[in-house]
Amino acid sequence: MPQSIANHQCHHNPQVNCADCRLASICLPISLHIDDINKLDDIIQRGRPVQKTDHVYHAGESFRSVYALRSGAVKTVKVTHDGQEQVTGFYLPGEIIGMDGLASNHHTNSAIALETSAVCEIPFTRLEELSAQVPNLQRRFFQLMSKEITHEQQLITLLSKNSADERISSLLLSISTRNHNRGLSAKEFYLPMSRSDIGNYLGLTIETVSRVLSRLHKQGVITLDKKHVIISDLDALKGVASVSID
Amino acid sequence: MPQSIANHQCHHNPQVNCADCRLASICLPISLHIDDINKLDDIIQRGRPVQKTDHVYHAGESFRSVYALRSGAVKTVKVTHDGQEQVTGFYLPGEIIGMDGLASNHHTNSAIALETSAVCEIPFTRLEELSAQVPNLQRRFFQLMSKEITHEQQLITLLSKNSADERISSLLLSISTRNHNRGLSAKEFYLPMSRSDIGNYLGLTIETVSRVLSRLHKQGVITLDKKHVIISDLDALKGVASVSID
DNA sequence: CGACATCTTGATTACACTCAATTGTGGTGG
């Protein structure tokens, strides 16, 4: 198994700081001066790893921090009033979790590790204070929230207009692209989430997810062995997806 | 026609400032001191009304401002790469438009007036500067973006899990609630958007929208005459909706 | 090894889509 695709086996030094983190180029610190990165670094709290199925935060919990995912993978889940669960997002290293809690001062989602993961906790009041002093950081955080908005709009479009095949292909492409941006393989990776999570996220049943993946496999678009995906024909996959949800 | 439901006939003085605006309690200035409201007011540009079908901004345009809707109604639309349109939101007075443009420095949506509307343009660089000086404003703007995120997550859940009847009922309830928050009638209002816009937004065809509305009418849940809606049985509507998308 | 969860595959059903026809509405010009 090539190292480059084994993100779930990639253990970082818990003491690494932002300036040294290999994710700095895609994470919160983008476009900050080294001095400001160090200021940011000072307020970040790095806990021990969260294990698979552990919560990073619970829905309903009061909002204190946002979290940068350093390794592993996380899903966010919202529980509707009638007890159904809705998966609202999948997050990969370098991405920020928890911004849903800002509006009402408590989290509206739960964040659950899909595999052993490490997170950098960023206390929000301190981030606010620092943002007021560092214009680039304020701008960067506005941008991250805006990116979350546009990402969700793409998902809305996908759910509103596209078939099961298109939805699943788009998700595969999204993971591929995000892996590529993190310097990993765009063509080969492990899906960190279950079929059930995929179906829940994309508004499909688990049976449909399974059928579509089998179909893509039979058509030679992908190779699939459990959670191990190889994109054999990227152009064909893009043709089916027709929409990207990076 | 009662005044209180005729929001499309409500013409404001273009010179009104934030401190006097009757929407101040639900708009950007919430929780600001009067001095800070006046500072905010100084950077706001109030243009002449936009007419129905006019754009507030175009997709692709470089991002310079966000806009507070003062009167009327606006839809935001994203055009997918293959030319399809996706309605991404409906906005009523007191709500903020344009935050999608922050991530990439140009707008990813177009904002189009559904009826004659007035907007307050807020140049973003000046809002950023002011936010760095006024912590409550920074917090308030973060909250507005977060609210946009949670709102879209509710829509995602709706599209992912709910039937046509549930989607349409939820939209009616959302408009009802938002009207109520603005001091207007929760039980009687005019839909500012076409059946086609509703269908596009909710991932349904125009025929399905029409059928569901007719059905709700026959069941005595609502009274419907073109765009004029009376919610006759609010509890029944809530029962069908089972989800709110305020 | 057994118990349980996850995933795959098949047969049938249902909800919303498509296609089609009709009515209703608003705007324009003779």
Added chain:
DNA sequence: CCACCACAATTGAGTGTAATCAAGATGTCG
């Protein structure tokens, strides 16, 4: 003023995609 047209909305009939129901295969963990 009304005839005409384009567009919006309603209603009906038939179809198709994904859901549901069901069974079996595979994988995981104590």
